[in-house]
Amino acid sequence: MSPTPRILITDRNPNVRELLRREFAKHGVRADTARDGREVCARLCSPEPPHLLVLDPEIPHAGSMGEWARRRGGAGPVAVVLNTFTPDAPGPLAGLAVAVVEKDPDTDLLWERVRAILAQRGAGTGAGAEPKAQAAPG
Numbered sequence: 030m031s032p033t034p035r036i037l038i039t040d041r042n043p044n045v046r047e048l049l050r051r052e053f054a055k056h057g058v059r060a061d062t063a064r065d066g067r068e069v070c071a072r073l074c075s076p077e078p079p080h081l082l083v084l085d086p087e088i089p090h091a092g093s094m095g096e097w098a099r100r101r102g103g104a105g106p107v108a109v110v111l112n113t114f115t116p117d118a119p120g121p122l123a124g125l126a127v128a129v130v131e132k133d134p135d136t137d138l139l140w141e142r143v144r145a146i147l148a149q150r151g152a153g154t155g156a157g158a159e160p161k162a163q164a165a166p167g
Contacts, residue, residue, distance in 0.1 A: 034058045034152045036143065037072050037079035039065075039088050040112070048081065052136045056144070066090035073107055080109045080152040081143060085132075086120045096121060108146050112139060 036058050040046045047063040053060040061079070063069045067090045072078065084094075109125045116131045123129065127146060130139050 031151075034081065034085060034147045035046045035077065035079040036060045036081050037063055037069065039063045039069055040083075040085040041088050045085075049136060049139070050099055053140065053143070056140060058147075064089070069094055073163040078107055080106075080150065081110065081147060083110050083112050083139070084122065084126075084145065086111055086122045091122060094125075108150060110139070110143060110146065 036053055038046055038049045038053070038060055039062070040049065043064070046064075050060040050062050061072070063072055065088050069082065069084070070087075070093055073082070108127045109122075109130045111123065111126045112132055113120075113129065114132050116129045128142050130142050133139070
């Protein structure tokens, strides 16, 4: 059995961070939050870094993440999904991203993208999958 996927969520709005944390946790992942680029860097360098980072490129101190990535030659094993209002112009952190998702009050699109990336990278647990239909007794 694979370990529970770990997701780190950043957003400049604390209410959005908490909403995404709650929504993702419902799908069986360990979801934590970070307020700014410095906190993200600390979590990425921790003994248990996340499998995936949902990143608002407009968080405070986002530039410190770019410096962290340059020193390491990219995001490494952490998949980065940019969650932005402007998906056509995601900014200087776009080079770190495996996906860009437009912000939307409905979190389903973001979750589906995150789930697919986790599964592709072998960090998925089938979380969020629909239960298989049971055959009726015959």
